[in-house]
Amino acid sequence: MTEQNPDIAALHRTLLDLLDTLTARQEAATDPATIQALGQQMHEVAVRLTRAQQALFAQQTAAIGAAIDEVNQAKADVDKAVAQIEQINKVVEAITGFLGLVDKALGIAKLV
Amino acid sequence: MPVRQSIARIATLLAVLWLAACATPGPIVTANVGAIRTGLTLTQQQAATAFATTNATARDLDIARTLANPAQNLREADFPLAFAPDDIAKWSNAFAALDSYLGAIQGLVDPARAQATADRIDGLAAQLREGPARLAVPAEASGLFATFAGALVQARAERSATAIMRRVDPAFSAVMGGLADAIGADDSSGLRGTARGYWLVKLGDLRAAYSQLPPTSPGRRAAILAFIAAMDARDAQLQNLAQLRASVLALGAAHTAAAQGSGGDALFWIGRIGNWLDEAKRRADAAAAPAPGDQP
Numbered sequence: 156m157t158e159q160n161p162d163i164a165a166l167h168r169t170l171l172d173l174l175d176t177l178t179a180r181q182e183a184a185t186d187p188a189t190i191q192a193l194g195q196q197m198h199e200v201a202v203r204l205t206r207a208q209q210a211l212f213a214q215q216t217a218a219i220g221a222a223i224d225e226v227n228q229a230k231a232d233v234d235k236a237v238a239q240i241e242q243i244n245k246v247v248e249a250i251t252g253f254l255g256l257v258d259k260a261l262g263i264a265k266l267v
Numbered sequence: 268m269p270v271r272q273s274i275a276r277i278a279t280l281l282a283v284l285w286l287a288a289c290a291t292p293g294p295i296v297t298a299n300v301g302a303i304r305t306g307l308t309l310t311q312q313q314a315a316t317a318f319a320t321t322n323a324t325a326r327d328l329d330i331a332r333t334l335a336n337p338a339q340n341l342r343e344a345d346f347p348l349a350f351a352p353d354d355i356a357k358w359s360n361a362f363a364a365l366d367s368y369l370g371a372i373q374g375l376v377d378p379a380r381a382q383a384t385a386d387r388i389d390g391l392a393a394q395l396r397e398g399p400a401r402l403a404v405p406a407e408a409s410g411l412f413a414t415f416a417g418a419l420v421q422a423r424a425e426r427s428a429t430a431i432m433r434r435v436d437p438a439f440s441a442v443m444g445g446l447a448d449a450i451g452a453d454d455s456s457g458l459r460g461t462a463r464g465y466w467l468v469k470l471g472d473l474r475a476a477y478s479q480l481p482p483t484s485p486g487r488r489a490a491i492l493a494f495i496a497a498m499d500a501r502d503a504q505l506q507n508l509a510q511l512r513a514s515v516l517a518l519g520a521a522h523t524a525a526a527q528g529s530g531g532d533a534l535f536w537i538g539r540i541g542n543w544l545d546e547a548k549r550r551a552d553a554a555a556a557p558a559p560g561d562q563p
Contacts, residue, residue, distance in 0.1 A: 164456065167456070167460060167461075168455055168456065168460065170464065171455050171460050171463070171464050172455075174464045174467045174468065175467070177467075177471070178467050178470070178471060181471055181474055181475075182474070187475075187478040187479055190474060190475050190478040191475045191478065191479070193471065193475075194468075194471040194472055194474070194475035195332075195335055197467065197468045197471045198328060198331060198332040198335065198468060199332070200464075200468075201328050201332070201464060201465065201468045202328070202329060202332055202345070202347065204461060204464045204465075205325045205328075205329075205347045205348070205349050205461070206347050208321075208349040208350070208458070208461040209347055209348060209349055209350065209351055209354075211449075211457070212349070212350050212351070212354050212449055212458075213351060213354055215445055215448055215449045216354040216357045216358060216445075216449075218445055219357075219358075219361055219441065219442050219445040219446075221438075221441075222437075222438040222439075222441035222442045222445070223360070223361050223364050223438075223442065225435060225437075225438035226364045226365055226368050226435055226438050226439065226442070227364055227368075228435075229368050229431050229434065229435035229438070230364070230367055230368040230371050232431050232434075233368065233371035233372055233374075233375050233427075233428070233431055234371060236375055236424065236427040236428070236431070237371070237374060237375050237380075237424075240375075240380055240384070240420055240423070240424055241380075243384060243420060244380075244383055244384050244387055247384065247387040247388055247390075247391055248387050248390075250391055251387065251390050251391045251394050254391070254394045254395065255394060258394070
């Protein structure tokens with residue numbers, strides 16, 4: 156798991172708690188004007204929740220940078236392993252090709 | 268006769284070695300990496316959809332808040348997004364790096380590569396046998412040797428793949444853990460918490476709209492149905508996010524199991540990822556269908 160900034164994570168949770176509280180008050184209200192006013196307050200909290208979420212996500216994103224570097228290094232190692240196997244195939248192919256040339260030369264030598 | 272016996276012994280020895288080469292943990296890599304890669308692609312799609320949906324909701328709420336504000340001006344700061352496009356792009360790049368790594372592993376253990384080695388060695392034997400030198404290379408033995416060489420190449424590729432997977436496993440798990448954290452461990456943290464908060468506000472708006480309707484209004488039933496549909500949509504979204512988190516963690520577990528040569532565990536996690544993602548798609552399709560009370 157990544158390290159999260161506890162302050163922003165705590166702020167995010169506090170804003171959610173506040174929304175829960177406002178919801179409970181809105182549900183308990185009987186007067187339409189109060190219900191409306193509480194709804195507007197919830198919007199004010201929501202925009203701050205969005206900002207907290209954005210800051211939290213930016214930190215979480217920054218935390219995976221080193222891990223991705225390691226994955227990219229691993230990809231390079233895999234490419235190296237593939238190249239080694241390809242090299243085996245190339246050597247066998249080269250020997251076959253070389254023997255083919257030798258055989259041709261021998262064939263010509265027989266004709267002379 | 269002694270020559271035939273020698274060939275038979277060599278053939279037996281090669282067959283034993285071929286079986287030994289096949290008995291590496293490698294085939295687990297061959298069998299599972301493709302499935303992990305598919306799971307990764309599906310997870311990335313789900314995560315991208317979750318980010319986009321949450322940003323769209325944030326924008327809707329920003330607009331509603333601004334409309335309710337008597338101030339006759341607009342400020343960019345009043346329209347924040349939950350997920351900055353730069354950060355979303357970084358996650359997209361991270362998934363691309365993981366996919367590229369898994370694709371390379373898949374390529375490394377591709378049986379076609381080992382077959383190519385076997386074919387080339389077979390070609391070399393044919394050259395020795397059929398060329399002017401006419402070397403006595405028995406076709407059965409050279410065929411078996413070619414197969415053995417192919418199996419050795421495959422075993423070596425799979426051992427290399429397993430070693431690299433073990434080395435990269437902590438990094439793979441760190442990325443999956445980071446995404447799991449971003450999604451949130453419960454409905455009060457991360458994206459799950461934010462999504463739940465947005466639904467509280469949306470339900471608050473529906474409650475406020477309902478409170479404005481007179482008791483005799485014919486619109487009350489539609490308002491109630493809209494409220495219930497919103498509750499159902501919230502539950503579906505939160506469940507999808509919980510399962511997306513579980514899938515992300517399962518991908519990490521599947522990679523660890525494959526890297527450790529535990530094919531059964533890897534298949535178990537991959538199977539669960541498939542089930543969760545199918546379930547999430549079914550709920551997303553259901554959510555996209557017209558809600559009760561909607562006009563046809």
